[in-house]
Amino acid sequence: MASPLPALGDMATHSARFAQLAKEFLSEVAAAEDAYARAMQRASGGLVSGLLSKPFEGASTQRQALVALTRMSAAFSAEAATHATELLDQAVPRLAQIAAGHAKRAKVLGGSAATHARSNGVAEAALAAARAEYAKVCGRAERAAAEGAVAPADPWVAELQLQACAQELEDVRGAARVEAQLAWDAAEASEAQASELVHKVMLDATQGMQRRLTAAADATSDAAAAARAVSGAADWGAFCQATRQKAPFLDGAAPVAPLLPNMAQVEKVGWLQRRVAGLLASSWTEQQLVLTREGWLHAFACLEQPVPLVSVALRGAALREHVNGGGAISELEIICPASASAPASGGGAGGAGGVDMTFAPRGWRMRVGVGGGGGGVRVQLRGHSPDELQARATYCSLLLLKH
Numbered sequence: 001m002a003s004p005l006p007a008l009g010d011m012a013t014h015s016a017r018f019a020q021l022a023k024e025f026l027s028e029v030a031a032a033e034d035a036y037a038r039a040m041q042r043a044s045g046g047l048v049s050g051l052l053s054k055p056f057e058g059a060s061t062q063r064q065a066l067v068a069l070t071r072m073s074a075a076f077s078a079e080a081a082t083h084a085t086e087l088l089d090q091a092v093p094r095l096a097q098i099a100a101g102h103a104k105r106a107k108v109l110g111g112s113a114a115t116h117a118r119s120n121g122v123a124e125a126a127l128a129a130a131r132a133e134y135a136k137v138c139g140r141a142e143r144a145a146a147e148g149a150v151a152p153a154d155p156w157v158a159e160l161q162l163q164a165c166a167q168e169l170e171d172v173r174g175a176a177r178v179e180a181q182l183a184w185d186a187a188e189a190s191e192a193q194a195s196e197l198v199h200k201v202m203l204d205a206t207q208g209m210q211r212r213l214t215a216a217a218d219a220t221s222d223a224a225a226a227a228r229a230v231s232g233a234a235d236w237g238a239f240c241q242a243t244r245q246k247a248p249f250l251d252g253a254a255p256v257a258p259l260l261p262n263m264a265q266v267e268k269v270g271w272l273q274r275r276v277a278g279l280l281a282s283s284w285t286e287q288q289l290v291l292t293r294e295g296w297l298h299a300f301a302c303l304e305q306p307v308p309l310v311s312v313a314l315r316g317a318a319l320r321e322h323v324n325g326g327g328a329i330s331e332l333e334i335i336c337p338a339s340a341s342a343p344a345s346g347g348g349a350g351g352a353g354g355v356d357m358t359f360a361p362r363g364w365r366m367r368v369g370v371g372g373g374g375g376g377v378r379v380q381l382r383g384h385s386p387d388e389l390q391a392r393a394t395y396c397s398l399l400l401l402k403h
Contacts, residue, residue, distance in 0.1 A: 004180050005113035008187045009106045015194060016102030022198065023095035026087050026205055033084035037077045044073035059238040061230045068226035075219035079212040086208050091201045098194050098201075105190060109183060116176040123169035130165035134158040261303055267291040268395045274299055274309070291395050314396065 047070050056063060137158035141151035239245075263269075268291040273284040287309065290298045295315055298308040317335060 003113060003116060003176060004184055005109050005116065008183055009109035009113060011191070012102045012106035012109060012187065015191060016099045016106060019095050019099035019102060019194070019198060022202065023092055023099060026091050026095065029205075030084040030087035030092065033080040033087070037080035037084065040073045040077035040080065044070045044077065047073070059242075060235050061226075062235060065223070065226040065230050068223040072219040072223040076216055079215045083208045083212050087205060091205045094197060094201050098197055101190070102194060105187070109187075112179060112183065116172075116179070119172045120169070120176065123165070123172040127162075127165040127169050130158075130162040134162045261306075265293050267293055268391070269303075297396075 047066060051063065051066060051070070134155070137151075137153045138155045140153065141155050144151040268289075270289060271286060272289050274287045275282050276285050288300045288302050290300065290303075292298070295313060297312045297314065299310040300306070300308055
């Protein structure tokens with residue numbers, strides 16, 4: 001029968017490996033739990049700091065939901081930290097001891113198996129040598145007896161030595177069987193004890209996780225209840241109560257009249273198209289022109305946007321009218337000093353000496369530009385009819401005479 005020691009050694013090696021794997025796993029779980037606890041603690045701390053950063057009076061279901069989240073994350077963090085501590089302080093060290101015990105036993109069993117194999121080999125070799133020697137002595141004795149001579153050695157002594165070697169081999173094997181039985185009994189007891197410890201450690205670890213999940217479920221339930229209780233109507237009612245405000249605010253209040261420009265100071269207002277110079281080309285844009293009694297011509301995108309795009313003072317300006325073949329005005333030039341022009345935005349190119357203004361219907365033009373050498377603003381406009389152009393020329397002439 002083969003010795004059970006090698007098999008017992010293999011089993012101890014496997015048991016040591018199992019305990020080591022369990023230890024490494026729970027170590028990783030403990031590290032993950034610790035990292036999770038720290039992360040949840042940071043999240044809870046950030047939320048608490050945000051809630052406390054500004055004073056808040058009154059009730060708010062949204063704020064209550066956030067407070068419930070801080071409690072939930074704090075519970076998560078505490079449970080995870082507790083479980084990580086339990087694993088590192090209890091489960092992991094016990095599993096390390098169990099793995100070390102199995103490894104030590106496997107080493108002892110391996111040494112015993114090797115020792116028994118060597119002893120058995122020596123005893124078997126001695127027995128084989130004794131058998132050969134006994135056969136040799138017996139052969140010599142038979143030949144000596146046939147020849148009537150004295151044998152060189154007594155076969156009885158050789159047989160005695162053969163019996164001694166056989167007894168030695170039996171003793172070696174008997175000792176190996178006894179030690180194997182003892183090792184078997186010890187291995188059985190050790191495996192049972194170690195398995196019970198592993199059973200307890202793993203059960204404690206999993207029950208600790210179960211407790212953690214139960215506590216987390218309770219905390220999550222509270223946070224979910226607070227989230228379900230979020231109500232815009234309730235928050236608005238609490239706000240109104242805290243601020244002592246109520247709607248509507250317009251009961252009995254007269255609507256505010258819009259503010260209108262002072263048209264008493266305006267001689268003429270109307271829409272024309274102004275040519276706006278661009279980087280590579282120019283385009284025509286509909287704009288609102290205003291002639292004021294103070295002698296100014298303004299171009300607006302519209303009066304609701306009260307910043308003029310171009311403003312030209314008519315004081316000191318010269319007026320030239322250009323007519324077409326039919327005798328109607330085709331251009332109206334207003335030439336004024338450059339200092340009398342005030343471009344706000346979108347003005348034309350600079351020139352010299354004054355501003356040329358040419359009013360024209362569609363197909364006609366009005367140019368406001370520079371004519372001379374002192375620099376100014378150049379603006380081109382399109383009118384809607386020759387009559388309108390004539391009317392504007394008349395107004396400009398009157399204002400030039402007045403100023």
